[in-house]
Amino acid sequence: MKSIVIEKPGTFALRDLPDPIPGESEVVVDVKACCVCGTDIHLLQGEFKGAEYPLIPGHEFSGVVRKTGAKVTNAKPGDRVAIEPFIFCQTCLFCKQGKTNHCLNGMVIGHTKSKAIKLDGGFSEQVVVPARNLIPLADSVSFEAGGFIANIGTLVYALRRTGLQHGMKVLVFGTGANGLILAELAKKSGASVVAVTGRTKSRLAVAARMGVDETVIADEKQDLNLRRLAPHGFDAVFETTGVAPIVERAFKYVTPGGKIVLYGIVPPDQNASVNPFDICRKDLQVIGSFSSVNTCIVAQELLASKVIQVDHLVSHRFALDEWGRAIETAKDLSKCMRAVVRML
Incomplete structure (x- = not known):
């Protein structure tokens, strides 16, 4: 062979x-x-x-x-x-x-x-x-x-870790394939608004075709546009890039009582600066999501039933x-x- x-x-x-x-x-x-x-x-x-x-x-x-x-x-x-x-x-x-x-x-x-x-x-x-x-x-x-399927399994696991509920507003940082599939799954799981933000316009166009409600280019107007969509913050913010400065930025857009999900893997030699007072004062939940547990079979079923493609x-x-x-x-x-x- x-x-x-x-x-x-x-x-x-x-x-x-x-x-x-x-x-x-x-x-x-x-x-x-x-x-x-x-x-x-x-x-x-x-x-x-x-x-x-x-x-x-x-x-x-x-x-x-x-x-x-x-x-x-x-x-x-x-x-x-x-x-x-x-x-x-x-x-x-x-x-x-x-x-x-x-x-x-x-x-x-x-x-x-x-x-x-x-x-x-x-x-x-x-x-x-x-x-x-x-x-x-x-x-x-x-x-x-x-x-x-292996990757979709990790995304299903991340959503389960989040406890996504109907009506939530969701923000996804990152326009890689995983970020876009995650956004689509969030929408089909009952999120009322799903926004994706990233630097590549062509990928944001793909996100729009996949049913994402809002796409926001990561430029000088990113902050203004995200706050327009959710003036008081998003209920769940998913970080899928694994880039430390973007992890820091994600905390700016979560609502009090909301959840930040760290899906992207930041290299172990890099650190992100987060204010513990903000986490406490805003009742935030910071959720790590690594690999998957018994969700690859769910991923296959999602594909077979054409819930996602x-x-x-x-x-x-x-x-x-x-x-x-x-x-x-x-x-x-x-x-x-x-x-x-x-x-x-």
């Missing part, structure tokens, strides 16, 4: 590797589509803490089951599947409490190296994954859309041997919404 291997930071190659063999509780998947994520860029650039090289990246993918291990009962060859990339141990304190996203022994397909389990990612013609990480993919959901968010498509171009394209946020590598 052919696979993309990041041999060390800054160096990758398309390699011919032996076809994988599943363990007794694993399956081999013929990968059909794998989305390019910012994490893949960070892995290539050596910016992902804890990464060990060489590795095969890619954690947002879907495909068709090729082989199953002897103890696998939830899948058979030919099944269409998406992948839940987070692997948890099921035995640690947090797993037993249902907080599997905080597993003390957690690993991520396409990120982590392990002697006990294969964790190669989806930028490969075939990949071995634990059978319990399979998400059945409906025939009505494209393989490209299936590559979004994501194929239109794929702006660029590449073959596996064009992976380098895919990465460079994905870096240009002004032109690329979501790049997908296809092995159809």
Whole structure:
């Protein structure tokens, strides 16, 4: 099989590797589509803490089951599947409490190296994954859309963490694919007004077509326009960019008693300045949202029922041997919404 291997930071190659063999509780998947994520860029650039090289990246993918291990009962060859990339141990304190996203022994397909389990990612013609990480993919959901399921699962989890109620006013900072899908989900969950703000006009236009009520360009009039929409603040403010100064700005637009949800991951060496008095005086709830817990299956159901659709968010498509171009394209946020590598 052919696979993309990041041999060390800054160096990758398309390699011919032996076809994988599943363990007794694993399956081999013929990968059909794998989305390019910012994490893949960070892995290539050596910016992902804890990464060990060489590795095969890619954690947002879907495909068709090729082989199953002897103890696998939830899948058979030919099944269409998406992948839940987070692997948890099921035995640690947090797993037993249902907080599997905080597993003390957690690993991520396409990120982590392990002697006990294969964790190669989806930028490969075939990949071995634990059978319990399979998400059945409906025939009505494209393989490209299936590559979004892991991310949509994290968005559903963020909304659940928020406790979004009908009639709330919602503001989303960030116009990446995740920010736009989150805004659409908030609207379809009963928010009375959903506003999205960001720097790229073309992405704001996409947000408008997805049913977002208001789009606000992040320019010198951003503050005026946001306060016009919600003079007393928004009930829930989602920060999806992972940029520390924008985290700080988000606190300006939340109403007393409101919620600020930190979805975007700020690099661990960066800090945001927040006034504790404001949090106390305004009765604010600051909610972190990391990964997902049992929501990837919900994501698949949302796609299968066409509550949301994501194929239109794929702006660029590449073959596996064009992976380098895919990465460079994905870096240009002004032109690329979501790049997908296809092995159809």
